Amino acid sequence: xxxxxxxxxxxxxxxxCSISVTGKPAxxxxxxxxxxxxxxxxxxxxxxxxxxxxxxxxxxxxxxxxDHTLIRRIGKGSYGEVWLARHKSGEERVFKFCFEAxxxxxxxxxxxxxxxxxxxxxxxxxxxxxxEWDFDEVPYFLETEYTDGGDLVTWxxxxxxxxxxxxxxxxxxxxxxxxxxxxxxxxxxLHKDVKPRNVLIATDADGxxxxxxxxxxxxxxxxxxxxREPGFTVLGFTETVLGTQTSTGGTVRYMAPExxxxxxxxxxxxxxxxxxxxxxxxxxxxxxxxxxxxxxEIADAILAGH
Numbered sequence: 001x002x003x004x005x006x007x008x009x010x011x012x013x014x015x016x017c018s019i020s021v022t023g024k025p026a027x028x029x030x031x032x033x034x035x036x037x038x039x040x041x042x043x044x045x046x047x048x049x050x051x052x053x054x055x056x057x058x059x060x061x062x063x064x065x066x067d068h069t070l071i072r073r074i075g076k077g078s079y080g081e082v083w084l085a086r087h088k089s090g091e092e093r094v095f096k097f098c099f100e101a102x103x104x105x106x107x108x109x110x111x112x113x114x115x116x117x118x119x120x121x122x123x124x125x126x127x128x129x130x131x132e133w134d135f136d137e138v139p140y141f142l143e144t145e146y147t148d149g150g151d152l153v154t155w156x157x158x159x160x161x162x163x164x165x166x167x168x169x170x171x172x173x174x175x176x177x178x179x180x181x182x183x184x185x186x187x188x189x190l191h192k193d194v195k196p197r198n199v200l201i202a203t204d205a206d207g208x209x210x211x212x213x214x215x216x217x218x219x220x221x222x223x224x225x226x227x228r229e230p231g232f233t234v235l236g237f238t239e240t241v242l243g244t245q246t247s248t249g250g251t252v253r254y255m256a257p258e259x260x261x262x263x264x265x266x267x268x269x270x271x272x273x274x275x276x277x278x279x280x281x282x283x284x285x286x287x288x289x290x291x292x293x294x295x296x297e298i299a300d301a302i303l304a305g306h
Contacts, residue, residue, distance in 0.1 A: 002007070041186055060115060063139055065095065079103045084146065093131065097139065106217040107142045113189055113216045120187040126180035126185040128200055128214035149201030153286055163284030169209065170281045176211035178274060184213075185267050188223035191216060192265055194273035195254045196286050218250065220265055253289055
């Protein structure tokens with residue numbers, strides 16, 4: 001799971017939503033831990049003051065999570081930190097933590113967009129689920145599912161690198177991401193951060209890899225009327241979920257040129273990002289940047305657009 005948490009004083013504006021489609025408000029309470037100096041002198045999720053081998057001081061968990069072990073920090077941003085966790089059942093999940101109450105906007109947006117997706121599309125195996133959240137009491141967090149294969153980059157690395165994965169498998173995974181993205185677009189939701197790290201790889205019943213699009217934290221709802229539909233209640237989320245079509249965010253390598261110029265986010269921008277992922281998939285290198293002349297690296301005439 002991934003948890004996103006905020007350790008600032010409780011904000012009255014940060015209320016939980018009243019209903020849930022793909023997850024539910026949490027009933028567990030998390031315990032904030034003091035700043036390590038350089039390692040905590042209190043009990044950690046590992047059972048002692050000694051962090052895992054190779055961990056840096058900043059990788060000491062900021063909280064204790066009941067029934068979970070925080071394995072490692074897998075990301076951070078302006079909102080806080082992202083941690084991979086393992087439940088006592090053995091299932092891995094992701095926790096997102098936020099350290100300033102005013103930065104809860106991305107978490108609220110992510111929950112609301114997932115709920116909107118659930119209302120319109122039902123449960124889809126190609127879109128990762130939000131499981132629990134608590135924006136009502138310190139520490140704030142958001143918990144989402146993880147998969148046995150990890151994200152697309154990690155999954156490829158475990159198989160000897162992207163180039164070692166059969167081309168047919170690579171293309172099938174991109175096609176599954178395209179289907180998930182098209183489904184989100186069909187109900188007026190933009191992702192705005194399509195990239196390999198935001199694609200999780202699960203395993204289907206036949207043992208085949210299956211892509212799941214995740215992390216709508218900077219996503220955008222283009223149709224405001226969706227929030228007024230009967231039966232859908234949003235408390236404290238309306239302003240945060242709408243955002244602005246020129247709002248910043250995203251990963252530069254995958255952003256459409258017009259977004260870098262400050263122009264509005266569009267469906268075409270998401271498709272551009274997916275196109276960059278497709279290019280990297282075909283050339284077998286997630287470190288490659290799309291540049292003029294990219295077609296010369298693509299042997300297949302159809303994929304090269306000839």
